[in-house]
Amino acid sequence: MASTGKAVRPRVAVAKFASCDGCQLTILDLEEQLLEIVTRFDIVEFPEATSRHSPGPYDVVFVEGSVSAPEHLDQIKALRKQARFLVTIGACATAGGIQALRNWADHDAYRAAVYEHPEWIESLAKATPVTDHVKVDAELRGCPIDGGQLLELLTAVLVGRRPQIREEAVCYECKRKGIVCMVVATGEACMGPVTTSGCNALCPTYARGCFGCFGPRTGANAKSWSTGLLRSGRPPEEVWRLFAGFTGYAEPFRTVLTELGKAKD
């Protein structure tokens, strides 16, 4: 039984680009399910867990991190060729991540300000999501990703169906959990209405406004939301910071930020 199971186990690789490894850690955090996962999947590449390498092709490649350095450009294309399913995981891979904030800034000036020897640093002027470079088959959002969504995706791969992952506003999760809307009741700023669910309203559960780490949901009316935040008396700098979190480079947040940037100047 075990041997036949092993024979058909899909080959899984985890790859890392510019990222903090937090999404890889989320995989390792699935402690109770880890044994079952490795029984059913052959994890052949996983930089956070093992230094072992194994060449492709792979059935599933999970890509963490944004395309941020010159060598990434070729690496992601090569990886795509080895992957049957390429799944981006986390805000960096799906939206560019926090490092994409440099896309609105002077890259060279930042580099000079941060590093003692900026000439040693090779980085692209813009940090971009993987989908700007290669075709992506599925994405798991979040900073970091949600373990439950990852399990659902793995299950879907095994069962042979689409993962059942909702793309609704975080507000839906707040309402189902019975969390009082802090925007209305206390005047807190929150990105929930324009942000994709999946975190089970993690931040609002702890009385903190959503900071949009799952990124804009399809059709998010970011323009109305930013206008409303400005109209509530918040200065453009504050609204800029709200949208410019981990997923600010994803549309339509990106347009809001570009327009707010113009308004600031």
Add this chain to the structure above:
Amino acid sequence: MIANPVSSPTAVARQWFLARSDLEALIQALRKSGRRVIGPTVREGAIVYDEIESAAALPVGMRDEQSAGRYRLTERSDDRAFGYTVGPTPWKRYTFPPDLPIATAHRVGSVGFDQAKLDAPALAFLGVRACEIAALAMQDRVLLGGQFTDEDFRARRKAAFIVAVQCTTSSSTCFCSSMGTGPEVRNGYDILLTEIDEGFVVQAGSPAGAAIVALLPTRRPTHAETGAAVDSVEAVRTQMGEPLPIAGIDERLKHQLDNPHWGVVAERCVECGNCTMSCPTCFCTSVTERSDMEGRTSVTERQWDSCFDVNFAKVAGGDFRSRPRDRYRQWLTHKFSSWMDQFGSFGCVGCGRCITWCPVHIDVREELQAIAPVIQPIERPVAVEPVAASPGSYSIARLASVREETEDTTTLCLTDLDPAFLAGRPGQFVMVALPAFPAVPISISRFRANGIDLTIRAVGPTSTALVNLHPGAKIGVRGPLGTFWPIEDAYGRHAVVVAGGVGLSPLHGLVEALVANRDRFESVSLFYGSRTPEDQLFREDLARWTAGKVIDVAVTVDRAGPEWKGRVGVVTTLFDMMSCDCSKVTAFVVGPERMMQASVQLLISKGVVPDRINVSMERHMECGIGLCGHCQTGPFFVCKDGPVFCLSELGDMYVREGI
């Protein structure tokens, strides 16, 4: 002795008094009866419905302030326990849970599906308001009233014991009085509390309720106490008034599916779903299958969903409601129109949650009134009784000032008039007489606080004599005479004024009235043609109307010198500037007969309906009161039955030669 006083129609419902300090006894009696008590309690800055174990958890001395997109808790000056309105929690949370496993499935051995076992906890809802009872009843109709039923809901509904509370205050977002669901609780409860200064007036609405009341340390209420209870509910009704004119809105909405305002509200709406999730009647859900990694066993989980979700109406081939405006329309029309068709009532109870909890402050009441406004019966003014209305009789007016409009046209400002003239309407005229001159009809070009203006083109003996008068001269006047412009026919429509030459004179007062009431019209346009730039009347007013952009003004001239930078051509050449929906145009046309006929024909060809085209006819008049016969046209005396006519009244007489 009456065997069963409850069933007697004359029996007054039995009432008790419960001291506020004995609320604890009620809560403990409910708990001892095996029920968990769900009641109001303060959490995260709001009064929510959660499980409570004692009266200490109640929001004593608290009240809520609510407006669109805003909720704040403040303190009351008393120690009332229910001195707030409704918070963010709908009771459906407990009768129709937001997350519910409804079935399991397996394919171990054979394939099987198993419905989840009904497991409805015995709950007592404490503090249910009239609107909320109505909402529970609405969900009863939706989920239990049809051919197919939701048995989980039925079990939870059955297991819920309802302690209702009369509202003794209301929020700015409340509109139960409009929806007919409150503020008074009339039925649907086991126990009903009305909070007064000293405690509660208590009624039982069911045997189960009476059984609990029997356990409480109650006494008979005084007349003052029962009176105070009745008065406090009535006070709320008065306080709330009629926040939303609701009658007929379901039918009106059916005719507004293409209203552009859906797009306007959709630009604000962020589709967060807060309105539907907070709504106590919304019942839409989605299911998700959660399986083990091999898909051998799965659980079907039902969750609250919302028609605002972008995936809600999707199929493999696309989305039936792809635009935000489609989804907003779906929600609002379901609540206020199609729900009526499906379930025989509105889908809204007027609790105002969707207003308060909308983070972009959308107020459904405002949107409904913008999209499907109540059509107010239009009050049509009645013509004032004219003075000096017999042959040879004139009232005397004094010429206050004379103003030259063009080389041959002059405005006379008359004052010291009979008040009847001041009560005239734009479109009416006066018969003007001077000794030794034949009387002439002159339209009133302007109404002033203390007089009227007559704008006169000097073409005959009387008009020439009139324009040569000096201030202070006395003039004979009869009027105001004839019909006037039906301004009200243009309410909510595009008002289009077409003037040719001195025809602007009888239209001038109309345009002033359109400008003064600009908000009542979708748009106001003036198309004005004159022979030359020098022949334009009321140039100062034209400049004012143009500069203020209050109305759209387009002018043309038949001929002009090189200094003229504007349009050249007859007035109908301006009509290509009409970009509005011509079926919504109400037109007012005056000018030379040929120009009016051409204008009318072009307006009709563009889709303006004859019912909405008004013309003022010029005919020979000597008396102005329908006695001399000069102005007879078909069945009409133009002086008395006109001069303002609706084109459909005139029929084909209008274009026929020689009538």
